[in-house]
Amino acid sequence: MAQQLELIPLHPVASPFLKWAGGKTQLLKQFEPLFPPKFERYIESFIGGGAVFFHLFSFGRIREARLSDNNEELINCYQVVKTDVSELISLLKTHQKCHNEDYYYHMRSLQPIDLSLVERAARILYLNKTCFNGLYRVNRKGQFNVPIGSYENPAICNEDALTAASRVLENVTILHADFEECTNAAQTNDFVYLDPPYSPISETANFTQYTKDGFSGKDQQRLATVFEQLTTKNCYAMLSNSDCEPIRQLYQKHHIETVRAKRAINSKATARGAIGEIVVRNY
């Protein structure tokens, strides 16, 4: 009888360990033909849940990577998953046992500054898995203010997913930084994927505040300047954003494709629809 060959992936397969608004998992199939076939380093400066990074890594397309975000709590999660995953898993198991409404609001009220780095990461992962819609939203003082979600039995500690992510992140550079700082290091033939907070398409659309400073029209222009600098340096640059005239204007010299994504399109999370987003590429 012919022996069946077992297919063993070359790299540990991992996927996002956090739910993140604007996550790209549902778009990966549409993105696949748009990625450059070959590149040197991979750079992603609005990492969020990291759907694109984990996808490309799992398919053996990334040898060296530099990831960043300016959300300090999020980046601390990546650093702790990378360096201290066993302790993180043990704290999450405790949160899993203790979870109820009072416990959620107690954890939410804690000040990150009073906790160790691993406690901070466990708190954010716990809140992420149990809060309303997995949203990350802070008030002007930077305090997490999302109410509890209505899950029957939320999976708070996914040990396998965290361990796989930890292995993937082993040799990856992770920075808490503004996007300009992270992309400054890009060199010829590096692939830079940029997924900023989207330009609002309506008055009510811009309800996701990932950090206390938000992302303004000036930031969108600053990002377009970075995109031009990457083009001058002969990097492969790919950017996602909402499909609206001001953004199309900023990138009119480049290739623009439309993709369809299901998103919460206004402040009511129940109001979901497939909306057009654009992907801009300089190659």
Ligand SMILES: C[S@@+](CC[C@H](N)C(=O)[O-])C[C@H]1O[C@@H](n2cnc3c(N)ncnc32)[C@H](O)[C@@H]1O
């Ligand atoms: C649309 S989300 C990225 C989603 C991600 N691609 C995914 O698949 O989950 C945008 C991210 O940009 C980050 N961000 C906002 N302003 C930033 C800035 N000035 N520099 C770097 N990151 C920023 C937010 O914290 C958020 O994680």
